[in-house]
Amino acid sequence: MKSILTPLGPKADKDTVRRHNLSLVLRAVRDEGESGEATRAGVAARVGLTRAAVSSLVEQLMDSGFLTESGKTFSGQAGRPGTALKVARTGPAGLGVEINIDYVSVCVVDLAGTGRVRQTEHLDNRGAPAGEVLARAAAIAARTLDSAREQELRPVGVALALPGLVSGGAVRQAPNLGWNEVPAQDLFGDALTALRPGRPVLPVASENEANLAALAELWFGGLGDVRSFLYLTGEIGVGGALVLNGELLRGAHGFAGEIGHVVVDPDGPECRCGSRGCLEQYAGQSALLRAAGVDGPGAGGGSGVLELERRARAGDVRAVAAVAEAGRMLGRVVSGAVNLVDPDAVVLGGIYRGLMPWLSPPADEELTGRVVSGLWSPGSGRLRASSVAGDAARGAAALVVQDVLDDPVAYAEPSGG
């Protein structure tokens, strides 16, 4: 699955230009639709093409099932009546599959970015071989695809969100899953294809889960003017991602954002990554629960993290102290990252969301003391919890949709299909 269209160079031919313009018009309808009604005239003004050109492009996008008319018309305009346009709620869509340590979550997102189907299963993926985990995920994905079909949605590709170092379609290292050099894309793709005999083979992409959760935050998190942020997600480990000027930083090898393995104490406990004293050893879920003395779900049921939240809320001294210490370590490491990249905001997701009341004050205190420039002050709002609207599975599905929006022609329904 290609992610970025070849830029339009001087030698762009007519076909390339038309495809580019189809993408412009489709995106314009989607964006206009968010704030009101999209009309051909409005789209023409927005993208700087003539009304006639836009009408022709809209016609092709309607024929291919990307756009529909809402039925509402506007009077008083010259030429063809100003019928409101919107992106189709059916047709091309994206499938996102998050495989994490203790759950698999699958999501279908439509062209407008709306999550339409969601299936989540809690599983212990640490105990099973990689091939088995990926086959289980494929089975959940296959069921989700059936549900999508009932809604007349047609996912055109799959993106996998994986908790580790991902490059070239493989998981190079995912210490918390115990994976090394696992060709996840191929294993998942083969399993999914085997489960859907006679159906089109779906292209599969893959990406680090924190990267995709950060993109979901960017696209759906209501961040307002924030275009650059550091994202940390507390899971079994600590995932991280950097979004700079609205773009995900992937890094030279695709491994950027690994803030969980920034050293806190050079002589600290061994980390699964091979180093010592990484942030993960102080602020990861296992470390946090251990320090708080939480062994499991507790009397109230639910996960260990919910039990930790319950105890902190009840004022349990050990629980509150454990979360505060994790907050201090987070703040210390994040202050270094803020000094290095000077982001607009730092967003905490995963298990940190629910722990913010106890985590955030000591983290803010470290940041206030250690960020240069005196620009960090407690309560500045630069340290914030992630939105519930975004997660890695939705980010993955939306990444597939981005590809459709970039070049709709490539994803038009095969004739007779």
Place this chain on the structure above:
Amino acid sequence: MKSILTPLGPKADKDTVRRHNLSLVLRAVRDEGESGEATRAGVAARVGLTRAAVSSLVEQLMDSGFLTESGKTFSGQAGRPGTALKVARTGPAGLGVEINIDYVSVCVVDLAGTGRVRQTEHLDNRGAPAGEVLARAAAIAARTLDSAREQELRPVGVALALPGLVSGGAVRQAPNLGWNEVPAQDLFGDALTALRPGRPVLPVASENEANLAALAELWFGGLGDVRSFLYLTGEIGVGGALVLNGELLRGAHGFAGEIGHVVVDPDGPECRCGSRGCLEQYAGQSALLRAAGVDGPGAGGGSGVLELERRARAGDVRAVAAVAEAGRMLGRVVSGAVNLVDPDAVVLGGIYRGLMPWLSPPADEELTGRVVSGLWSPGSGRLRASSVAGDAARGAAALVVQDVLDDPVAYAEPSGG
């Protein structure tokens, strides 16, 4: 001084398009000139415009003094003879002024990027008020402008390279100079204007010195394929900058790259920035000389750093141990930065250049142990000394030249000037 042209939107008018094309052609001649001869036909092919359009643009650029013909012609081509083009060695240029703790260095760079005039003076800028330091720098700049004029170079603007947090034309904080909220651009500009009665007033820009040194490294350092790197410069403090995908990361407030204030030991010595245990306290020049027991220039003369190098080369145990310890601390902090942004390379400049034989092995060892993915290995070449070709003053001057290349019309010689 504006740094980036308004992007060409749909409403770009003819004048904007022509100015944009003049920039394209000027840059093309400059780039072609590096690898051989630039001809009108070659430039036309490179930028995707017709030969006729390029000839007209070239004529305007020659009339305005940006391009010249080398006199060499190529036969066998249709139409006007294929005369080789090159960027002018006279005319518009950039002036860069680096004000550091113990020196001021001023540099003039021509359109081709070549450093043409350089004046450096060693001064103790810590002892003097900011206004006085800037007035001294202006006096050196004025003399440098006289030298440039003798070479028929016409600097069209000045960029200041300053060792601190710079934004909006002011130094917000430069702990090692003792500056706080110093309106450096205005103070320097006024002083320079007063020294040059009757001459045109030059616009003044300002930027963090490590950022400009990193840009100089990018443009002149022979980095090859390296497009993303972390740059650290050892001065009295430790400066830093991040170049990602060929672009300097400025950050939300212009303060990115402050790796000197990433914490090494939360309970370590107080830092001038207000925090404790910053990298600067372990790997800055003062800390390094103190740990090595070097009080001053030593018997051989030269700076304290040269004396430290001399002792390390002679096998002085204390000197070698001090540099090695600084290398370990550098490696520890840099490993965190590498985990966060995954750059192609880490470049060490300033005092670190000469100390590489003793600094680099322990730094590499820390990096090897702490960078995730096992991709960091000693001797991989990802840790390297900066080139001698680039420095902050040249970077500053070249930044001014970038503005000229972006919109030559704006910098054409005033008629009769």
